Amino acid sequence: MTEGSEIGERIRSLSPASAVAIRMNPREYADDYFAVLQSALKERGDGEDVHTIYVSVTNPCGLVWSIAQALDVSPDRISFVDAISHTMMNYREPLPNATYVESPRMLETIMLRVEYLLRRHASARPMLIIDSVNSLAIHNPQALLTEFFHILVNNLKSRQVLTLLLIVSEDTVSELDQLVSLIVDETIDVVRPPG
Amino acid sequence: MVTATPPTESRPAPPRDRCVTGIDGLDNILHGGIPKGSMVLLAGAVGTGKTTLSLEFLVRGAEAGERSLFLSVTESSVKLTENLSAFEFFRHDLLEAGSLVIVDLPDMYSRLGLDHEELTTEEIGLLTRSILALVAETGAQRVVLDSLTSVGYRIRREERIRDFMLTLGQGLNRLGCTTLLVSEVASSEGRYSAHGVEEAIVDGVILLGNASRRGDILRVLQVVKMRGTSHSRAQYVMELTPIGLLMAPHLKGNRPEGG
Numbered sequence: 001m002t003e004g005s006e007i008g009e010r011i012r013s014l015s016p017a018s019a020v021a022i023r024m025n026p027r028e029y030a031d032d033y034f035a036v037l038q039s040a041l042k043e044r045g046d047g048e049d050v051h052t053i054y055v056s057v058t059n060p061c062g063l064v065w066s067i068a069q070a071l072d073v074s075p076d077r078i079s080f081v082d083a084i085s086h087t088m089m090n091y092r093e094p095l096p097n098a099t100y101v102e103s104p105r106m107l108e109t110i111m112l113r114v115e116y117l118l119r120r121h122a123s124a125r126p127m128l129i130i131d132s133v134n135s136l137a138i139h140n141p142q143a144l145l146t147e148f149f150h151i152l153v154n155n156l157k158s159r160q161v162l163t164l165l166l167i168v169s170e171d172t173v174s175e176l177d178q179l180v181s182l183i184v185d186e187t188i189d190v191v192r193p194p195g
Numbered sequence: 196m197v198t199a200t201p202p203t204e205s206r207p208a209p210p211r212d213r214c215v216t217g218i219d220g221l222d223n224i225l226h227g228g229i230p231k232g233s234m235v236l237l238a239g240a241v242g243t244g245k246t247t248l249s250l251e252f253l254v255r256g257a258e259a260g261e262r263s264l265f266l267s268v269t270e271s272s273v274k275l276t277e278n279l280s281a282f283e284f285f286r287h288d289l290l291e292a293g294s295l296v297i298v299d300l301p302d303m304y305s306r307l308g309l310d311h312e313e314l315t316t317e318e319i320g321l322l323t324r325s326i327l328a329l330v331a332e333t334g335a336q337r338v339v340l341d342s343l344t345s346v347g348y349r350i351r352r353e354e355r356i357r358d359f360m361l362t363l364g365q366g367l368n369r370l371g372c373t374t375l376l377v378s379e380v381a382s383s384e385g386r387y388s389a390h391g392v393e394e395a396i397v398d399g400v401i402l403l404g405n406a407s408r409r410g411d412i413l414r415v416l417q418v419v420k421m422r423g424t425s426h427s428r429a430q431y432v433m434e435l436t437p438i439g440l441l442m443a444p445h446l447k448g449n450r451p452e453g454g
Contacts, residue, residue: 103411108432111443116436144448151444 007035008043010188011164016125019153019163021133021180021187026168032190033166034067040129040164041078042071051124052078053117055110057135058166060085061098064131079121081113084135104139107148114152118161128156132166137176149183211423214337214373217255218248220431220442221401221416229373229399230423234364236343236394238378238387239403244414244435245377247282248403249339250275251439252375254285256337257294264335265297266326268345272297284439296333300346303329314349319359322346327366335372342377344389353390360396387419398422406430406445415445 007022014020022040024032045052056064061080068078080098085091087103094100099116101109118126130136136145149165156163167180181187213228222228229235239245253263267275275297279285289295304310307325309318330338340346343360350356360376367374376397378388387394387402394400399421406415414433418426430445 105408105411106413107446108413108443109434112432112434112436112441115441115443116434116438119438141448144446147446147448151446 007188007190008039011039011044012047014044014162016160016162017157018185019157019165019183021165021167021184023167023169023177023187023189025190026170028190029168036166036190037064037067038071040127041068041073044127044162045073045077047125049124050077050127051121052127052129053081053114053121054078055081055083055114055128055130057083057104057130057139058132060088060090061095062090062093065095065098079117081110081117083110087139104136107136107140107144111148111152114156118159126161128161128163130163130165132168133176133180134168142175142179146179146182149179153183213424214256214261215259216252217259218251218440220433220440221248224416224418224427224429224431224442225421226425226427229421231373232368232371233398233421233423234360234367234374234376234396235399235401235421236378236387236397237375237401237403238380238394240381240405241379243403243405244416244433244440245379245403246270246275246278246341247435248416248440249341249375249377250279251282251284253295253337253339254279254282254289255439257289258286260294261336262293262334263295263337264330264333264339265295266300266338266340267297268300268340268342270341272299281437282439283437293333296335298329300340309349312349313351314355316355316358319350319355320362323359323362323366326363327370330367330370330372335370338367338372338374340374340376342379343393344377344379347389347393353392356390357392357396360393364396394420403433406432413445416442 022036024036041052044050054064061082075097078097080095081101082098083101083104085100091100099113101113114128153163165180165184167176169177211230214231215228216222237245237249253265257263303325307321309322347356350359378393380387387400400419402417402419404415406413415430416433417430418428431442432445434441
């Protein structure tokens with residue numbers, strides 16, 4: 001278990017060629033989520049030449065971008081693959097640093113947009129954040145999702161891309177936890193200090 | 196005399212030189228590229244990316260020092276150039292240097308007096324010779340005819356289309372050209388060309404199409420046939436991006452066959 005204050009340190013120390021699940025508590029989701037974004041985007045993402053590719057399936061990228069702006073993240077350091085705005089009919093003001101996928105069911109298109117952004121930012125050290133495994137699971141059958149993660153994560157690991165999979169987990173071990181455990185090298189459970 | 200050399204028939208055929216398309220995903224699928232000198236049918240329905248794939252094939256070739264020729268029937272060279280400008284891989288200097296040549300085939304029809312609807316056998320011969328002369332003149336090593344279907348409308352008869360393709364294919368092969376023939380087919384037809392004879396003549400068939408996943412449409416590519424090389428026969432999802440075509444495996448998710 002990792003306290004909020006320790007997450008930054010854990011994420012900073014991760015090897016580039018690794019895939020890591022970051023498991024958040026549903027009852028503390030908002031605070032956990034902010035702590036994770038702060039750690040990933042600011043503390044790891046601020047590192048030299050790091051470029052973050054953020055796949056947003058839970059919230060439209062505009063919302064994530066507003067949090068990133070509050071954290072003083074430079075728009076040159078982050079690109080979005082937004083797979084939810086079209087589905088939520090929330091595509092009126094596209095961000096210049098975002099590419100929009102019509103549906104979270106178009107998993108191959110998500111893969112290809114990630115590939116596109118990796119090539120566009122080939123000179124940077126890449127980090128991929130998928131937000132979240134739960135949201136992708138709402139829209140896709142588990143077998144398809146397992147295949148998607150297997151191909152994407154292994155491909156990225158071989159190319160020295162750090163991949164963070166955000167997951168909101170219940171106390172009991174769910175099917176999603178099992179799926180994620182097949183793919184990642186380690187899981188970080190977020191526990192913030194009381195008070 | 197006893198020799199350690201195995202009989203000829205048991206020796207593997209030497210690998211053929213490849214025309215590296217420059218489209219990463221396609222070269223991977225083809226285990227290194229299209230065998231040089233092949234004539235390949237690029238078949239697909241409207242909006243599946245046939246012209247874009249063809250143009251990238253030529254631009255990548257021109258960049259690599261292989262002169263490239265696009266014979267356009269359906270779209271004007273001006274419009275094609277405008278469309279190409281949207282892609283970051285396109286370079287105007289390739290056109291200016293003559294490394295990439297775009298020719299409006301209707302202009303050739305007019306010049307040869309072939310403006311009428313149905314061509315005779317002699318006129319088909321004249322058209323074939325003119326195309327081959329143009330290829331020789333430009334020194335093209337990569338050629339795209341967009342589309343074979345449109346030319347086929349003016350040839351009409353199956354046996355004449357067969358003769359046209361055989362003569363053109365032999366001529367282009369002699370000139371060392373690797374050729375893509377664009378074929379427009381409706382997705383429901385279940386074949387790769389307008390007459391059905393074209394796919395038997397060519398060395399390869401690349402099929403582009405649309406796959407539906409619960410109402411969402413994905414562009415897909417599949418190499419159905421390619422003589423002279425092993426290749427993947429799996430289906431891939433294709434994305435047209437500003438930096439060129441990108442491909443990923445088409446996920447199945449334990450979907451039952453045909454599902």
